[in-house]
Amino acid sequence: MPVNIVFASHHNTLKTAPYLLEALIQRRSQFLLEQINRSESTVSVVLMDDASMTDYNQQYRSKSGPTNVLSFPTVEGQHDMDQVLPDELAHDELGDILISVETAQREAQKKGISLHQRLTELLIHGLLHLIGYDHEISDEQAESMFSREKELFDFIQHHYARRKKMPQLTINVDHIATIRQARGGTEPDPVLAAGICELAGAKGIVVHLREDRRHIQDRDVRLLRQTLKTRLNLEMANVKEIVEIALEIQPDMITLVPEKRKELTTEGGLDVMNNKKKLFKTIRKMTKAGIPVSIFIDPDAAQVAAAQEVGATYVELHTGRYCDAENEQERDKEFHLIEQTAELAFEKGLRVNAGHGLDYRTTTRIAGIPGIEELSIGHAVIARSAFVGLDQAVREMQACIDQARQ
Numbered sequence: 001m002p003v004n005i006v007f008a009s010h011h012n013t014l015k016t017a018p019y020l021l022e023a024l025i026q027r028r029s030q031f032l033l034e035q036i037n038r039s040e041s042t043v044s045v046v047l048m049d050d051a052s053m054t055d056y057n058q059q060y061r062s063k064s065g066p067t068n069v070l071s072f073p074t075v076e077g078q079h080d081m082d083q084v085l086p087d088e089l090a091h092d093e094l095g096d097i098l099i100s101v102e103t104a105q106r107e108a109q110k111k112g113i114s115l116h117q118r119l120t121e122l123l124i125h126g127l128l129h130l131i132g133y134d135h136e137i138s139d140e141q142a143e144s145m146f147s148r149e150k151e152l153f154d155f156i157q158h159h160y161a162r163r164k165k166m167p168q169l170t171i172n173v174d175h176i177a178t179i180r181q182a183r184g185g186t187e188p189d190p191v192l193a194a195g196i197c198e199l200a201g202a203k204g205i206v207v208h209l210r211e212d213r214r215h216i217q218d219r220d221v222r223l224l225r226q227t228l229k230t231r232l233n234l235e236m237a238n239v240k241e242i243v244e245i246a247l248e249i250q251p252d253m254i255t256l257v258p259e260k261r262k263e264l265t266t267e268g269g270l271d272v273m274n275n276k277k278k279l280f281k282t283i284r285k286m287t288k289a290g291i292p293v294s295i296f297i298d299p300d301a302a303q304v305a306a307a308q309e310v311g312a313t314y315v316e317l318h319t320g321r322y323c324d325a326e327n328e329q330e331r332d333k334e335f336h337l338i339e340q341t342a343e344l345a346f347e348k349g350l351r352v353n354a355g356h357g358l359d360y361r362t363t364t365r366i367a368g369i370p371g372i373e374e375l376s377i378g379h380a381v382i383a384r385s386a387f388v389g390l391d392q393a394v395r396e397m398q399a400c401i402d403q404a405r406q
């Protein structure tokens with residue numbers, strides 16, 4: 001493998017999701033090596049914290065404090081830049097790029113970009129140094145390096161062109177049905193509620209037809225199919241009975257979730273890795289019927305890869321742990337996990353949704369993650385509707401999403 005990634009310290013940012021960072025940096029570095037005509041070369045990327053970077057900065061540049069990136073070319077002073085090399089030189093080791101993820105994280109926050117975008121900028125900078133660019137030699141060289149940097153960054157952004165649009169709000173009306181089922185009667189009707197949500201601006205309606213029918217009933221799904229003006233996303237377990245209903249009713253998409261009889265709500269993402277065969281069969285049936293499939297997963301690189309393998313169109317990233325975090329540090333950690341998994345899924349060509357547990361405090365930050373197409377929100381909106389009405393509750397949630405634009 002041309003890119004060796006080394007974790008040289010145990011800072012929190014690195015502990016959050018080393019495998020995710022690794023997968024993302026691996027893909028970006030390989031892509032960049034191709035762009036600079038070095039796809040056969042080897043490079044090492046060493047990720048560290050500020051303390052380790054401070055040591056290197058002192059030792060090799062006699063400068064105090066940490067810096068964001070340092071490059072150590074295998075051959076000092078080479079000036080090939082990114083010219084195409086003759087074959088005998090094409091397999092060279094280019095050298096090492098040291099990056100302080102802690103500094104990168106701070107810089108990303110300051111610039112209002114994702115950690116991954118900042119790491120990409122630093123990787124570009126480090127790589128260009130390795131192949132002979134040097135902004136410290138002269139103004140002319142600095143200009144040449146910075147313009148090549150910009151060119152590569154713009155190219156990579158364009159290559160991974162993501163939706164700049166804000167995610168769309170879809171409302172889960174299960175808990176309108178929960179209230180109805182409490183008395184076993186006909187009111188309130190989730191079908192009527194769905195219409196109110198649409199009039200308030202929701203771009204889709206989600207219902208979970210559970211095997212135990214504790215809230216949404218078959219009749220609700222059938223009527224929603226007939227009456228919705230937007231899109232119907234049917235959440236469901238991967239079981240024969242419900243798969244047959246979905247194939248008959250033809251929602252606009254389905255979201256496969258794990259289901260346990262005794263749980264209060266969906267507790268975690270689906271374990272795609274250990275259910276590939278069954279998932280593959282269902283997804284094939286749905287695809288034949290023209291129904292796109294989303295899989296609800298925890299923010300985890302291995303689950304993303306498995307979802308891609310079984311042929312899912314979307315993944316819905318579980319935001320529950322981010323929403324339930326007990327302190328800000330924990331919340332940050334969960335947020336970065338979701339942000340990086342979204343980026344990874346997006347790069348693998350999956351479409352990305354997110355949801356579970358989102359409320360009026362936690363939604364805006366998630367809505368700001370590039371590439372997320374839909375947020376699926378239920379409990380918080382239905383709970384608030386008891387006080388302010390459903391129309392108002394949906395509009396206020398939409399305002400939380402709109403805030404991410406600012």
Ligand code: PXP
Binds near residue numbers: 235255266356377380
């Ligand atoms: N996404 C999935 C896959 C879910 O199972 C649920 C809950 O039904 C939601 C989103 C919505 O979660 P909440 O009701 O907490 O907003």
